[in-house]
Amino acid sequence: MVHFTGLDYFWVIVYILLTIGTGILFYRLGKRSGSDFFLAGRGLPWWLPATSNFATHTATDTPMWFSGFVYKAGLYGIWGSLFAGWCAISAWVSTRIFRRSLAGTQAEWQTIRFGGLPGELMRGWIAGWQVVFNMLCAGWVGIAMGNVCQWAFGWPPWWGLVLFSVICCVYAMTSGYWGVIIADVQQGITMFLVCILVSIWAVMAVGSPGAIVDKIQAMGHAEMLNPFRTTGFATGDYPLLWLITMIAVPFLGGFGMATHFDWFVEAQRIQSAATVKAAAYSIWWGAAAIIVRNSIWAVAVLAFFVIHPEITKESEYQLAWFRMGFEYFPSGLVGFFFAGILAIHFSTISGILNLGSMYATRDLYHHYINPGATERQVIWVGRFMTVVVMLGSFFFGLMIGENVTRWLFFTLWLMIAGTWLPNILQVIWWRFNGWAYLSSWIANLGICWLVVWVLPAYGLMPQLKDFQQFWLLMALVACVYIPVTFLTRPDDMERLVKMYVQTRPIGFWGPVRREAERRGLLTRVLEIELRAERESRKE
């Protein structure tokens, strides 16, 4: 049990007041329009969404599974946390394309990319599914906080889940994305500072960085300091195929919207950036902060390993980073550490609540239920849906309980595996149509349950390792959408040309480009540009 002094309580109370105060401060900006409530008016400088990107992707469960990876496998475990790698290529490719589409959400992108009946079906499906998925996300992050508070203070898990989600809901509901993004900045700075402090204290607890290395080597675990080891192509504890999967999936995914577990969140940040360049920089630098954070965390986790090498239970060593802070920070600083945990928690929950509300409001309510809605109505529905998403998260959080990592992995496979390639194809290949994309989603949902849970449970197929599941799911789902692509007609050329001229996607768009050139659209754009350039030179 952790005991707080007066100074510790001071840090926590001040931090909560600061966070709620942010909501009240930006109330007037948030209520200006639907665009302000969900995208901060599309006018942010790059560093604001970049900080928000970093803060939102540092959730309460993140140090848990990161600690799990690194405690078990040393620096090699960092590969497991390289999801943010998709931003490396996306910043220069899919971020640019998506920003130019101006689609507020991934669901809205469907009506721009595909159009017609499949486009509308996909928009409705993605919007509905995102509302539920954001409830699930907020639930599992929320219950992770509940589990931390149970370990630290002996609270029942639902206390931590409900109390801190309600605080987030207050400012997310009051000022929408304005409140979320501004709070993310102070939360991002706070959590980065706390990450550095925990690692400093962890090093001091062992003696020095060299002492951590010496002790790991003395224990006979020198391999933990080598992040590039392998034990064969698909065998042993460190198979090369796992490493290839961990590199290929996120990095190549950046060509499209492939690691869309993160993409949905980033889509909102991309569109809130003032310019295409600001969007690209926000994605690159936000992800850069994430990878730097991972390296800093690794120090604390390996120091914990040196101090407590005997732990075999995953649920215990997953708390490595939290324990280093709670057990080694001096009295008075523990409260600051807990404020850092609150920053980590608030930034993710508030972002998720606003995002879930955005899909419910912009894509379901505004597009399907009330297309003529006024800005005021949109904002009020946005506020109402923020509360609904929070209430849904309580249901999922209590259902998940202690199995945070298990749910995380299943959700990742559920979301990424079968639709990973289709999410790239929709950006790089003109012929990949709306029906093919829809069929990939439906097939993925059915097949992933079979491969991950049902067939192994009945002994009809072996329980595969995670990376094997990924490639199998990708191949099986491809057997559905590739025939569908060629058995159905291409998307309407009118729409494709329009979309091509606006977003200028990368890849195989030859027939569409030729049609755009034939219609003089690209030439006309060139003429307008040359005229504008001449005028600006004259000035």
Place this chain on the structure above:
Amino acid sequence: MAWIKRSWTPHEADEWTKEDWIAIVLSPLSFILITFGLAMSLFLLPAGFVMLLIGIVVTVIMFWVIDPKLDVLSEDYERKQRAYLEELERIQRWEEEK
């Protein structure tokens, strides 16, 4: 480095060129080198310092290559954005067309 284009017209910047591909290749390399270079440097492992240094150099080169193109591309797009936003609103409020 004449091989790298540093001056762009908006029309040229709209096309996918070798400068984009240079950024696409260098960017993941930069992420991997910085991640493991920093982690190993924090443990004072010599290989870590080398990786981190290379990672920083790669990052600087990447931005040097892509930044001028992004500047022009971005500025040009902002001029057209208003019309595109109006089109987006038209899709959103489709019922008003009836």
